[in-house]
Every structure is written in structure tokens, then in C-alpha cells.
Amino acid sequence: MSLVRLYARVMGLLGADKRLAVFLAAANVALAVAAFVEPLLMGRIIDKLTHLNKDSDAFATLLPLVAAWVGFGLFTIAAGVAIALHADRLAHRNRLSAMANYFEHVLELPLAFHSSNHSGRVLKAMLEGTNGMSWLWLGFFRDHFVAIVSLGVLLPLTLFVNWQLGGILVVLVLVFTVLTTLVIRRTETLQGKVEAYQSGLAEHASDALGNVAVIQSFTRAKAEKDAMHGIIRNLLAAQIPVLSWWALANVATRASATLTMTAIFITGIVLHQHGMASVGEVVAFMSLATMLVSRLDQVACCINGLFQQMPKIAEFFEILDTAPAVHDRANARQVARFEGEVSFDNVGFSYTPRRKAVEEVSFTARAGETVALVGTTGSGKSTTLGLLHRAFDPDHGAIRIDGIDIRDIGLSSLRHNIGVVFQEPMLFARSIRENLQVGRPDATDAEMLDALDRAQATEFMDRQLDGLDTVIGERGRSLSGGERQRLSIARALLKNPPVLILDEATSALDATTERKLQGALEAVMEGRTTFVIAHRLATIRNADRILVFHEGRIVESGSFDALVAQNGRFADLARAQFMAGAHEADEALPLAA
Numbered sequence: 001m002s003l004v005r006l007y008a009r010v011m012g013l014l015g016a017d018k019r020l021a022v023f024l025a026a027a028n029v030a031l032a033v034a035a036f037v038e039p040l041l042m043g044r045i046i047d048k049l050t051h052l053n054k055d056s057d058a059f060a061t062l063l064p065l066v067a068a069w070v071g072f073g074l075f076t077i078a079a080g081v082a083i084a085l086h087a088d089r090l091a092h093r094n095r096l097s098a099m100a101n102y103f104e105h106v107l108e109l110p111l112a113f114h115s116s117n118h119s120g121r122v123l124k125a126m127l128e129g130t131n132g133m134s135w136l137w138l139g140f141f142r143d144h145f146v147a148i149v150s151l152g153v154l155l156p157l158t159l160f161v162n163w164q165l166g167g168i169l170v171v172l173v174l175v176f177t178v179l180t181t182l183v184i185r186r187t188e189t190l191q192g193k194v195e196a197y198q199s200g201l202a203e204h205a206s207d208a209l210g211n212v213a214v215i216q217s218f219t220r221a222k223a224e225k226d227a228m229h230g231i232i233r234n235l236l237a238a239q240i241p242v243l244s245w246w247a248l249a250n251v252a253t254r255a256s257a258t259l260t261m262t263a264i265f266i267t268g269i270v271l272h273q274h275g276m277a278s279v280g281e282v283v284a285f286m287s288l289a290t291m292l293v294s295r296l297d298q299v300a301c302c303i304n305g306l307f308q309q310m311p312k313i314a315e316f317f318e319i320l321d322t323a324p325a326v327h328d329r330a331n332a333r334q335v336a337r338f339e340g341e342v343s344f345d346n347v348g349f350s351y352t353p354r355r356k357a358v359e360e361v362s363f364t365a366r367a368g369e370t371v372a373l374v375g376t377t378g379s380g381k382s383t384t385l386g387l388l389h390r391a392f393d394p395d396h397g398a399i400r401i402d403g404i405d406i407r408d409i410g411l412s413s414l415r416h417n418i419g420v421v422f423q424e425p426m427l428f429a430r431s432i433r434e435n436l437q438v439g440r441p442d443a444t445d446a447e448m449l450d451a452l453d454r455a456q457a458t459e460f461m462d463r464q465l466d467g468l469d470t471v472i473g474e475r476g477r478s479l480s481g482g483e484r485q486r487l488s489i490a491r492a493l494l495k496n497p498p499v500l501i502l503d504e505a506t507s508a509l510d511a512t513t514e515r516k517l518q519g520a521l522e523a524v525m526e527g528r529t530t531f532v533i534a535h536r537l538a539t540i541r542n543a544d545r546i547l548v549f550h551e552g553r554i555v556e557s558g559s560f561d562a563l564v565a566q567n568g569r570f571a572d573l574a575r576a577q578f579m580a581g582a583h584e585a586d587e588a589l590p591l592a593a
Contacts, residue, residue, distance in 0.1 A: 024090070025145060028146040035291060036291075047278045048065065050278075098316075102320055111386070113322060120203040126316065133316075136313075144299065165264055165267060183249040187246070197239075264285050268281070268282030328410050341401065341403070342531075345399070347394045348396045349383060357552055366529075371546075420500075421485075432472060440495055451493045489521075
């Protein structure tokens with residue numbers, strides 16, 4: 001996307017503030033005109049003064065011009081204050097609005113996007129992109145637009161006042177334009193590299209801070225510090241040439257401005273001596289030159305800042321333009337609560353064209369039935385259940401709940417009816433209460449405590465000094481792995497969905513706690529359709545049906561005992577996970593998941 005198109009798109013985000021933007025643009029035009037007229041009036045006043053006779057009434061003669069000059073000066077002050085005040089409010093209001101829209105959009109993007117994009121980069125794009133747009137809006141309405149009007153529209157009018165002196169100012173602007181174009185061409189590619197290193201810096205820092213425990217445990221602090229310094233060195237190596245070019249352009253612009261002022265002064269004296277320019281015109285053009293040099297500085301800052309901000313804004317729009325792979329169809333149905341019958345009809349899905357994640361998956365789970373999915377790592381179990389709650393949509397085939405294609409059901413309605421307990425607890429750095437309210441925002445304290453009790457979490461809750469208001473830290477780090485998982489289970493129980501997915505939900509629990517929790521889970525499973533990705537045999541022994549996955553396909557299906565009797569792949573998996581001895585059938589030994 002070119003700078004002009006990107007600039008136009010940023011300005012197009014001001015739709016809600018369109019009237020205010022038009023007002024500010026008009027005020028900028030008026031301000032530019034007033035600032036242009038002021039020095040011309042001063043020149044007229046000086047010419048009048050130089051031609052006054054001793055007997056003339058200077059006050060009466062000069063009063064209209066002085067009044068006009070003062071009036072334009074006061075208007076310039078008032079317009080500047082009004083523009084600065086409203087431009088600041090417009091920029092901050094729209095920055096927060098753009099940030100909110102971006103945040104909402106990112107939350108709707110599929111898990112595949114988040115798997116391939118580091119959270120540090122996504123966060124950086126939001127913060128730096130919106131800050132860049134705020135800078136652009138604020139600068140445009142407070143400085144840049146008035147400078148553009150002054151240089152692009154009013155500057156040519158100086159040729160009608162005095163073409164010789166006006167020509168010098170036009171030459172100054174042309175020199176500035178050539179220098180700026182040269183610098184932009186020299187630094188455009190370099191600035192892209194700078195932004196890439198900036199993103200790498202954000203990703204590395206976020207990654208390290210999110211894994212402090214690992215860094216400390218493996219004494220990786222020095223290695224991480226060295227890696228960070230390496231990124232910084234590369235960033236500086238790319239950034240310094242860009243800064244050098246813009247510094248050179250700044251020096252050249254200032255030198256041109258100084259030479260222009262000198263040229264106007266000398267040319268003005270010569271013209272005055274030949275009767276081709278009055279003293280007032282020379283003074284007026286000196287003032288105009290001073291003003292235009294100031295405007296050129298503003299434009300230079302604008303272009304320099306724009307050039308640095310645009311890669312950040314482009315990255316913001318790149319993510320904002322990422323279309324969610326999963327979205328509501330037109331007239332999607334809203335279902336208050338499912339009965340719970342789930343059917344997969346020849347479902348296929350692949351993350352990449354080279355390999356199918358699941359292929360020709362077909363089965364039906366009756367309402368209230370418990371179905372376990374087992375198989376080796378990468379066999380398609382988690383992908384299958386991800387398709388059920390529309391983490392992504394199948395490439396072909398259909399998934400139906402109560403006979404309705406889930407793509408015809410509103411996403412919020414579908415996911416409201418499905419509870420998921422992930423293998424990773426995925427807790428927020430908030431209080432226990434707020435983490436539980438994710439399951440049901442209107443839950444009472446009594447209901448939360450009941451859910452915690454059913455998830456075998458009462459014991460660790462009793463140790464929390466602030467009870468439900470205890471803040472558990474980033475990703476629940478103040479809790480043990482088993483405590484985090486029990487809290488995650490309680491969150492799903494509180495939701496009370498008709499369809500429940502347990503994605504290795506007890507993998508972080510010790511055998512004793514798991515046995516306690518298993519009874520609670522079985523009670524909760526009763527009356528609702530439950531899918532279990534099994535990690536231990538205790539989780540699936542009582543399942544109504546077990547689906548055995550291999551390379552994305554269902555290769556066996558049946559009850560626990562029936563599958564063992566078949567002496568097929570499931571029996572091999574079970575045999576590989578059991579130690580000798582009949583009592584191990586009750587010990588919840590690991591089964592590959």
C-alpha cells in the first residue's frame with residue numbers, strides 16, 4: 001500500500017468525526033490565509049508610514065490597516081487555540097476507537113492466525129499502529145494541513161505581489177521537494193527493515209518475559225540478554241542510515257532557508273534601489289520567508305514522521321484486514337439451548353495442502369452420550385473437536401447439532417452451548433472470581449463456590465486469604481498446575497453447557513486428585529453430550545463409545561471392552577500403556593492422547 005493510499009485510509013477512519021474534521025480543515029485554511037495576509041498588511045503599513053507627510057494625520061490614515069492587522073493577528077491566535085484543542089480531542093478519541101476495533105477483530109480471528117503470529121507482534125501492532133494514527137491525525141489538523149495550504153496554494157500568490165521575490169520563495173520550496181523525494185527513495189527499503197527488527201524486538205521481549213521461570217531454571221538470562229543486544233545492534237545498524245539521511249535533509253533544508261532569507265534581503269535592496277520594490281514589500285517578503293521556512297520545517301517533520309509511522313500503521317492494517325476464517329452466515333440461527341445430538345458427516349480438514357488433519361470422519365453422538373477420542377499425537381483428535389466449536393470450519397462435509405449444520409448457527413449461540421476444558425488451563429491474570437465469571441458472568445458467589453467444590457478445588461480455595469477475590473497472576477502462575485486445571489474445570493462446570501469437551505482435562509492432576517475428580521466429572525457428564533480426549537484410562541473406561549484415530553481417520557469404534565477384544569490398534573495402545581498386573585486397570589495409567 002502506497003503512502004498516499006495509506007494516508008487516505010487513516011483519514012477515512014474519521015467517519016464518526018466527519019463534521020469536526022471538516023470544521024478543522026476549514027479552520028486550517030482560514031488560519032493559513034490569515035497568516036499569509038498578516039505580513040502583507042505589515043508591509044502596507046510600513047509603506048504608508050514612509051510616505052506620510054509631517055502634517056498628515058498618521059492615526060487616521062493607518063487606523064484601518066492597523067485594525068485589520070491586529071484583527072488578523074487575534075484571529076490567528078484564536079484559530080490556533082481552537083484547532084489545537086479540538087484536534088487533540090479528535091486524535092485521542094479516534095485512537096482509542098481504532099484500538100477497540102482492532103482488539104475486537106483480533107479476538108475473532110481463528111486460532112490458526114494466533115498460532116502463526118506472536119502475541120508480542122500483535123500487541124505491538126495495536127499500540128504502535130494506533131499511536132501512529134493519533135500522531136497523524138493530530139499533526140494533520142494542528143500543523144501539517146495549514147503548512148500544505150500555505151505552500152501549495154498561497155505561495156504561488158506571492159508571484160503576483162512581486163514576482164522576483166516570490167520566485168525566490170518558489171525556488172526554496174522546489175529545492176526542499178527535490179531533497180525530500182531523494183531522501184524518501186534512499187530510505188524507503190531501510191525503514192521496512194527497521195520495522196521488521198522492531199517487531200522482532202517486541203516478540204523476543206514478550207517471549208522471554210512470558211517464560212521467566214524457564215529462563216531462570218536453565219540459567220538462560222545471559223543468553224537472552226545477548227540475543228536482545230544482538231537484535232538491538234541490528235536495529236541500530238538499519239536505523240542509523242535512515243536517521244543520517246533525514247538529518248542531512250534537515251541540514252540542507254535549513255541551509256536553503258538561510259540562503260533564501262539572505263537572497264530575499266539582498267534582492268529586495270537591489271529592487272528597491274531600482275524602484276521595483278517598496279520597503280514594505282521587502283519587509284513583507286522577509287516575514288513571508290520566515291513563515292514559509294517554519295511551514296517547511298513542519299512539512300519536513302510531517303514527512304519524516306509519516307515515513308517512520310507508516311510501516312507501523314501498515315502492519316496495523318495488515319492484521320485488521322485479515323479476514324476471520326470463521327464467521328456468521330447471513331440469517332444465522334440463534335439457539336437458546338441444544339438437546340445435544342452431534343453428528344459428523346464425511347468431515348475433512350487440513351491446515352496445509354500437503355497433509356490432511358482429518359479425513360472422512362463420520363459418527364453420531366446421541367444426546368447425553370459420552371464419546372472418547374484416542375490415538376497417537378497428531379492423529380486428529382483435537383482438530384476434530386476444534387471443528388465442533390468452530391475454531392475452524394471443515395474443508396468438506398458437515399457437522400450438525402440437533403440436525404442443524406453448525407455453520408448455520410450464530411457463533412456466539414453455538415459456543416454458548418459448548419463448554420471446553422482445554423489441556424492448558426488458559427487463565428487470566430485476574431481474580432478467581434473474574435476467571436470463573438468467564439464461564440457465566442451472572443453467577444453468584446454460592447454458585448461459584450459450588451462449581452469449585454465439584455471440581456475438587458475447595459481445599460486450595462481454603463488457603464486463599466482473599467477467597468474469590470484472590471488475584472492469581474499471569475496465566476494463573478500463583479497456583480500449581482493441578483490447581484489451575486481444577487479452576488479451569490470449575491469454569492466449564494459453571495457454564496453448564498449441553499455439550500462438553502474435555503481436552504485432556506485431567507492431564508495436570510495427580511492420580512489421587514484425578515480419582516476424586518472423576519466421580520464429579522461423571523456426575524456432570526450425566527445428561528449432557530460429552531467428548532473426552534483421553535490421557536488416562538480412568539477417563540474413558542466408562543465412555544459409551546471410544547473412537548480410535550489414526551492419521552486423521554477413525555479406524556476403530558466401540559466400547560472399551562469391545563475394542564480390547566478386537567485386538568486391534570486400541571488394544572495395542574492400551575497394551576503399550578499398561579504395566580503387567582491386573583490391578584493396573586484401575587490405576588489410571590497414561591494412554592496416548
